[in-house]
Amino acid sequence: MTGKIILKRVAFGIPLLFVVSIITFVLVALSPGDAARVLAGPDATQADYESLRQQLGLNDPLPVQYWHWLVGAMHGNLGHSIVNGSDVAQSLNERLGVTLSLVILATIISGVIGILVGSVSAHRGGMLGKIVDVGAIAGFALPHFWIGLILVTLLAVQLRLFPALGYVNLSSSPELWLRSVSLPVLTLVIGGVAGIAKQTRDAMLNGLGAEYTVAHRADGVPERSVVYRHVLRNSASPILAVVGLHFVGTLSGTVLVEQIFGLPGLGSLAVSATNQHDIPVIQGIALYFGILVVLVNLVLDLVYRRLNPKVDVS
């Protein structure tokens, strides 16, 4: 059964990736300027510029350019950067670990803290509930770059607890890796934890008011068990949905955060490749992000099924 779900999801994911790649390609082609202008520099003559366009294959009709990319991609070859010649798949793989470190750590930490705070505030209510409400609004309102700057100034420059920028690979030093991702992850967590807490609290409040809760209480089930065994489990679906959304949101959040903290991830590459009209690199990044989103959806579907086999996710 699970195998069938996975197959179905993957079958649905392939056309999705196809559409994403077409849209990205067309958008890049429509935006003004091109890689030949970037490479030729401002002083190039029109003739130099034209011959460079020819050389880079930019004069081919759009569908032909896309077809070349697609044929390569089908064979697992994402091509080379037209601007600096690097192998796209290789440079994306080098950077994937950085982005995943940020997104996964940030999602887990926001998830754990958010669910914890949300449940406690639903259960105990009062002041904590209000703090979660205000915190959720503030968390949404504060831009990542501002939070990042405050954290750097305080924790990296003043207290020197963490590096201000740069990334250390997990395999070369787990401790330095953790220090290098701490501030960026914290930046992403602050933006997301309050949202998850609020969703958890709302779902739990629904559960606490439901008939089954009244029945449990009437049966003399201990309050702690009512709240954390039954209500929390019943509220899991909307909470998981918001954690999934948070994961995807964090993925786009990394674009800015990687820039601020000078991390060699996919997000910072997306920014530079877009500035340079480096189509193969942009296509590769869109593909990787697309695959990540499809995978996250698949995982969430499987988790849903675990929680409730009656849920029809197909």
Added chain:
Amino acid sequence: MRVSDRKSLGSPKGRGIAAAAGVAALAMALGGCSGGSTSSTSASTSGGTLTVQFSGPPIAGLDPTKAAGGQSMIYSTLAYDSLTFLEPDGTLAPDLATSWKWLDSTNTTLQLTIRDGVKFSDGNAMTADDVAQWLVHFRDGKSTLSPNLAGMASATATDAHTVVIKMSSPNPDLPIALSQEYGAGLVANPTALITPKSLDLATNGTGPYKLDPSQTVSGDHYTYVKNPNYWNQSAVHYSSVVVKVASDANSVVSAISAGQMNVAVGRPDTAKTVQGAGATVASAPGSVTALYLLDRNGKLVPALASQQVRQAINYAIDRTGITKALNPAGYADPTSQMGIPLQNGFQSSLDSYYGYEVSKAKDLLSQAGYANGFSFTAMCSTILGTCPLAQAVASSLAKVGITMKIDQESEISSFNQKYATGAVPAVFFTSGSPAYMAAHSLVGTGVLANPFNTTDPTIAADYKKVATTTGQQQADAAATFQKDLANLAWFAPVYRRYSLIYADGVSNVKLQPANPSYYSVVDPNGTNSWKPGS
């Protein structure tokens, strides 16, 4: 990209948390095992690692033929020595060429004597023939800096130690074009030139360092290790140099303040903070930012064909006020000349050639038949940061009845496209090269800053003199050129901005007016090499 909608809930079974934890563990493993390498975080000690910032990656790869100029030359100069070396004080010192001289009196044939015993990082010896081959290759590459050698007719090795360069037209700045800042002399190994793209991600030059690809993440940081074959080891003070890409100005301040970075390109608005954190700030006046009045033929805007109108624009701009308002941290001088201190023939008296005189501007406009003003469009670039200046100039011009509409371009290649093809009558841009190069790029035909190919007999005569003289004669010619250019009012200069460099834990980092773009770790002659210290 969004998570697809889910169907409704029911009573869960309870292994959800375990499943989530499993996913997390898998993802953590994924995150850990992919590539990327350690970037240096420690401050330098003698013989240690020097961490230098630059705002972007080498745009077109590491190939020195595709270098983009300015401080981005740091990527090339670490691994490639150049034929001549431009010192911070603007003097030209020997490097791969031990001496050079003009063989004629019109600056068209230059003879170089090539240094003996120089080896490429792969151990092969560099020959005079290699140098000649490189020069031709550089000229033919379609890159940002290749126009610096555009007029070269030939380069030939006449014997084992001599290369003769013949230009099709006079170019007194040719020895400067061969320096580390203008790129034409950054000789690469000819064996690497045979394989296209082999120099994009690796280096093969005669410089003090070579790239270590295993400690490099393209676009993030580039690690250079000592080249054991370098010809002058005594000029090298660090065992390795990391060039770290950091584009965010605040990140740069944090990294310098936290001692994570040793040298960085500075900005006026962050200089004070960095100084407060104990780092040193070196500065020198750099290029001039101006409103380029391109349509002097009056093709798009007939009014701009009138010299009186262009002078009126110059008189109408409140340079002192605008300079102060847009540069609250200082590091900018108001000016009404296109000349800059690094140039032979620079004269500070021209800074106030046009005062802020609204009534004079109005008089000139009515004499030209535009008493009721006129309207034109000027393009600015958000990437080059010239749009606030455009706003300020527009409000200055409004006071004399001129309506300047602003075409704000946020994309650099499209900016260049519109600029080069004469799609706009005026543009905000900067100029900052040595005397002849600047003169050529400002008033030559077929150049970016002259898309309508305007000519003027006085300017043409001045230009010819600048091109065919040297020394004091050239200084005089350049001075006349600048004065005539100001009078002709093809440009409305506003201010000269300063170049800044931040340094922490490094001594000998300096900038002087004669060479504000200096950003070289190693001076092949030893005197100006950056070294540990403070």
